[in-house]
């Protein structure tokens with residue numbers, strides 16, 4: 001008899017299986033590979049990797065480089081296998097019993113609820129308003145009343161795209177005293193980072209990723225910025241040498257050359273604006289304001305529309321009956337020509353011509 005740990009069988013499996021999509025706009029990835037200049041430098045760097053050694057220097061080099069950019073020290077940076085690992089470990093560190101409450105908005109990144117139960121903590125969702133904005137006062141009240149160990153916001157929020165203005169983030173930081181994680185996976189498309197508040201609020205933690213704006217989802221690299229005490233405690237939850245040298249060396253070059261990404265980020269934002277305008281003109285579509293590289297839309301026949309797109313090899317994200325996301329679809333921005341194709345497929349569907 002297999003004696004698995006309690007609760008494991010109830011944990012949903014995150015389905016990452018993919019079809020061979022003709023157009024893949026379902027995971028908020030960047031639809032372009034590395035900029036050619038960056039790729040060339042990465043390839044040169046990888047040819048000099050010491051495959052026989054555990055990754056020490058490479059970890060430090062990247063952590064130092066990130067720290068410098070934020071006028072912080074290396075002791076304020078923790079790297080992870082994607083920001084997923086950072087978030088999962090934070091939930092673990094602030095979880096541990098049913099009395100450990102972790103507060104997060106709903107709808108938001110679906111993994112928060114899963115990580116909370118995996119950490120044996122109790123997840124406490126705070127429902128967003130009908131327009132998906134966060135009521136910061138309600139959030140603060142919930143954090144205080146639940147005596148939470150950890151409060152989490154996602155800014156801008158996945159899957160709604162909504163940005164939370166810096167003043168609202170600061171209002172939350174000012175009014176709660178538990179650990180406060182701001183998940184900034186899409187911040188490069190928004191700009192209003194809370195990183196500048198780190199020195200003022202010692203309970204503030206920021207998680208970032210290389211997977212989205214930096215087109216490095218394959219390498220699984222993310223990082224956390226926080227006070228030295230938090231980094232040192234949370235660091236205990238990781239296994240030794242948890243990052244591999246190939247990802248570290250690649251991310252190091254990408255970060256050195258991050259200015260190369262500015263035109264692409266601007267292009268993705270421009271595409272998002274262009275597509276939002278076009279979608280708004282379609283009959284029956286609600287398009288939510290987005291500060292990210294994706295758009296969330298509501299449409300009464302979302303399920304059938306998604307099925308039609310799947311038949312045509314176009315992969316977007318459908319949320320089924322997830323709370324607060326009924327009839328919603330999320331579409332990441334692809335290349336301009338890809339965007340024109342999925343838009344045309346949607347238009348044909350709405351006109352009964354699919």
Ligand SMILES: Cc1ncc(COP(=O)(O)O)c(C=O)c1O
Pocket residue numbers: 027028081082083084085109154158183185208209210211217220221222
């Ligand atoms: C809000 C948010 N946080 C974190 C992640 C995890 O990203 P990664 O583990 O690739 O860094 C994602 C990925 O989709 C996300 O949407």
